[in-house]
Amino acid sequence: MSLNSFGHLFRVTTWGESHGPALGATVDGCPPGIEIDAGAIQHWLDRRKPGQSRFTTQRREPDAVQILSGVFEGRTTGTPVQLMIENTDQRSRDYSDIMDKFRPGHADITYWQKYGIRDYRGGGRSSARETAARVAAGGLARAALARLAPGLTIRGYMVQVGPHRIDRARFDAGQIEQNPFWCPDAQAAADWTGYLDGLRKSGNSVGAVVELVASGAPAGLGAPVYGKLDTDLAAAMMSINAVKGVEIGEGMSAAALTGEDNADEIFMGNDGTPVYSSNHAGGILGGISTGQDIVVRFAVKPTSSILRPRRTITKSGEATEIITRGRHDPCVGIRAVPVGEAMMACILLDHLLLHRGQIGDAGGRIG
């Protein structure tokens, strides 16, 4: 069972543990002829790299990606692309204390209960390090999208840290790259700085909400009923470590709307394609893209690796307390932004390929 894979035609399998020799992504189904090199993928990995501010883990790794297969003379060949990242800064010694204890809120206990063995060093497979492989695969997906869907852009940013949300009225896309939070609201970014400094000093952590917007995606991507674009996006985001909720468009708030308010009215645009009065749908109707912005949000829980003592048990069932020392993130949601972007890129490319295969040019025109 490909339980470590996702995607239908653009199929990504990630492998590797936090403290093993290496980790990576095996990507099957990338179209041939896509221009790519390690540098282009490295660009996206560098955005995710830890240690870029005091708000993310101080683990320092170059996260240098190597392309081991599937690329010849600078272009993909249509065969599997192996993207490998060696682990270099492993410091196993930090983790000896948690070898026999289960961190509350962490996969320690369930891995043990399921498998009867776990690589306790740094969380093993459940480590946030696994997401580096996703970002590498996303870099490849972006290169393919640049060729196959030239106008499509994907942008992620944070809209909430702990209880503090951005003010949508102050939304400024230009701010996203100007602060360590990918925050589109300069004032919120300033507020978060103080808030997170306080948390960090107290050895605590906090959750966050990330929003992703894909603009310029063609209408028609997706499929009823279990291969819906939103179904695949929801699964992709929920698969990211620590994610506990996923929303499309209006999301959970759709429950509070009436049908009259929720309906995005339709008009003909000047360019002969439909335009809408609003986007409660988040760009997806019946599982298929409308051509509007595709809007996804997901909530990331606070990391369970904190300096505050919590009560727990050992493998032998004895009551104890645990404090997780080490180099952890006060807000893992920050590093989830490039991960979410990468997942979205992979899913959109996948559905673009599916659409080409099954529909060809059979889609309907309006007007």
Next chain:
Amino acid sequence: MSLNSFGHLFRVTTWGESHGPALGATVDGCPPGIEIDAGAIQHWLDRRKPGQSRFTTQRREPDAVQILSGVFEGRTTGTPVQLMIENTDQRSRDYSDIMDKFRPGHADITYWQKYGIRDYRGGGRSSARETAARVAAGGLARAALARLAPGLTIRGYMVQVGPHRIDRARFDAGQIEQNPFWCPDAQAAADWTGYLDGLRKSGNSVGAVVELVASGAPAGLGAPVYGKLDTDLAAAMMSINAVKGVEIGEGMSAAALTGEDNADEIFMGNDGTPVYSSNHAGGILGGISTGQDIVVRFAVKPTSSILRPRRTITKSGEATEIITRGRHDPCVGIRAVPVGEAMMACILLDHLLLHRGQIGDAGGRIG
């Protein structure tokens, strides 16, 4: 591509349109020897059946399920089970007006853009009628779970209608079957009655939030990283018509919690299995069940088929207005309760089979 299928080992493919001759579910991978007959499945379909109160569509169909294969002398044989429901109350005449118009907020326009053809009668494949097939498959899954995981129960109920939420302090499971909303709060149910009557009379509709709880599931179901139990549950719920958000445990609210508050502390229970101080995790850590209650919520948007005029366009691109006459639900979220339960039953059975296959008895013990 099995875009109309879900599940790994217990694999369900639904087929059929709202106004075709029949619809159903092809279920591959049901374990052999499970006692089942049409009556046992009918029990669950009857719960979902429309027309049971004035708050759901007045379309009246017996929704009588037939088992066409895979069952011999009252037990499953391990071969595919075909569950068919004939469509009997189709009244195609109701839909002539929408043949060339796109309902705002409905899959009309995206189906057209994708496929260049759509069965406009009753929404075709995008109709809520498709969910009858899911409920049938869920009935089969429940029968298998009753055998393979005897203590496991699945219960769904509504926690929000429009802006009105239940009061958790008044939660009473005994109330769930006592009102047409599967509402565990008697006071909320009374309030919703008046609220929905008003909406219905004004030809409007509203959204809702459904909560599902599985109790008694064993620890160890699920898998990292893309085959997580929560990943599959999120996809399953998002695949239901009109769902726009999915939450596990604390859900979107996890963003506002600190690591200290979110960590469910662990203790040894009297029966030698771990117990937890709380269940922010919703019963899933690292994609794998903890043995606690598995808690999922999803938001259903209001139906777009309303009597209030909305602006839209025709297939030829002309501006127009649309009112959807017919027999529609003021709150489709109500009928989503048994659908959500059915999806949860299918996903849990699927992961139970996966666990048996890949782990056998290799899981770890505590104490």
Next chain:
Amino acid sequence: MSLNSFGHLFRVTTWGESHGPALGATVDGCPPGIEIDAGAIQHWLDRRKPGQSRFTTQRREPDAVQILSGVFEGRTTGTPVQLMIENTDQRSRDYSDIMDKFRPGHADITYWQKYGIRDYRGGGRSSARETAARVAAGGLARAALARLAPGLTIRGYMVQVGPHRIDRARFDAGQIEQNPFWCPDAQAAADWTGYLDGLRKSGNSVGAVVELVASGAPAGLGAPVYGKLDTDLAAAMMSINAVKGVEIGEGMSAAALTGEDNADEIFMGNDGTPVYSSNHAGGILGGISTGQDIVVRFAVKPTSSILRPRRTITKSGEATEIITRGRHDPCVGIRAVPVGEAMMACILLDHLLLHRGQIGDAGGRIG
């Protein structure tokens, strides 16, 4: 697990037992806009129908196919197509004797050992009747191929019955429809008539070899390494009841050739595409079609349901003898011809869709 399914993008799941109410094929992934009706599919089913000569089972069923979904106003909609055939001539009484005995060479014993339950009436799921569902799905695939690959033709015929092979020097495609064996060699057909009459009268059966040729398939279908066109064709043919061997092009005889003899030399044709001096490869190199005829052969073992007594055991382990009375085929290979054609149609359509999705127009030109 979709163990009753095949295909990647054009995905066929068959369901149903020999003596249940019905059987059929759930086809997911058929492109939209394909003109089809039940009559067009019935055409292919009629070719496979038993009872057309004294050399096939005398079971008489109309095998009337119904299209229950996925087709609207005479064209596919892109949603699942449900093809159902009701069982009408079941005569369960014929099978009471084999309820507790295992027929040597039949799936009776392995179904029992695996599932602990089996529908013993007519072989249940292992009956040749299952192949009717394949032929129905193949009819749909042919309709899609007619639109998407207009010049492609698929032709099946018998090349061996028992020890008697056709003489390739007498090969005449015009003969194929002129005898009850789809035999391209008139002399062989005459010889087989007498041979099979003798077998039939003695209550015995015999095996056969079927050959399939697809002409006009474009170059480029298939993929390395496990999604090879020949890999999928081999699996498709081996999945047919009673098939014990599959060959592509030269097949098992390739073992006896030298590299010099086996290499099909390449030239430029007048129309600017490559032509070959020979076709030892059977139209497939490296898992990908060359544009030459695609040639597949498969061997069908003799049916185990014979009137000759064979020693066997009962479910309780007692030694006994068995004679299978009933309406069986002296040479089941005859009815395998349209089944093989149908499987080939499904596989070729599937790879055509895969090629469109993943390659688009990126393929290389020569000259």
Next chain:
Amino acid sequence: MSLNSFGHLFRVTTWGESHGPALGATVDGCPPGIEIDAGAIQHWLDRRKPGQSRFTTQRREPDAVQILSGVFEGRTTGTPVQLMIENTDQRSRDYSDIMDKFRPGHADITYWQKYGIRDYRGGGRSSARETAARVAAGGLARAALARLAPGLTIRGYMVQVGPHRIDRARFDAGQIEQNPFWCPDAQAAADWTGYLDGLRKSGNSVGAVVELVASGAPAGLGAPVYGKLDTDLAAAMMSINAVKGVEIGEGMSAAALTGEDNADEIFMGNDGTPVYSSNHAGGILGGISTGQDIVVRFAVKPTSSILRPRRTITKSGEATEIITRGRHDPCVGIRAVPVGEAMMACILLDHLLLHRGQIGDAGGRIG
């Protein structure tokens, strides 16, 4: 699309080209707790390694496997196992001549037609080097089988080289490891030596037939109808480079048998399990194992890389001749023996896991 993957629960994806930095296998779904280290896998790779006699390519590579993930403290953890082999002896210069020419009988031309780009160095993805990754995965599968099916053994050997077959009357399993051909007939091995020396000196090549036997596999592995054990075995063998035919048990010869002769009569054995008078079925009935030896044969065509000039065309369509210099195998079938064994190990483990998941202990007993 996982076109470079095989297996349902034990899922293997191979990646890498002949002359890239590395190649390997990403194995998802290996059960946890299996004792394994690189040395145990290396054992199987060493059997396949080229250059061990003058009858296989003189390319000399250590083929040293590294385990990059999924193993912790000497045991599998249930997470993906990455098996990597670096390419060390690449000599790209040997291949400059074939950059623009297509070798007759080789994937050169179809890769170009499909992808519009190909890694011409050493055949790229179509190189026999890809099979090293299969052997590594097979080594892991063998370790898991040793734990989960202790009595099961898998043995491969050659039964035909060019036109020269072994004499079954001289079959001696003890001979298999005594000659460079894995030949169970000492006399045949001696004959083949002279025959292949002649071919090698003349720059020619020849095909072969390999036979595989799995003994001690439990009854009940496999499934109707498309997930048959023989279906998966046929696909697995056909996916090996240069294979053109696959047989189960009697194989193509089943065509010539009568039902009376082909039926393997059934008796009760002394140990309370069924025994059979013969094994025409090759250990599989209705797609499910009987408990007898599972017997598979496949034919390998002669390599197209020969020193004999063949007529062909260039990428620009010009007529030319080609001779393939380099280090090639006079009989690639020899190295296919450990590859076939590895594929069989993977498929049997996969079906063992499937059986555990879907059947548990529901299978039927006899007696």
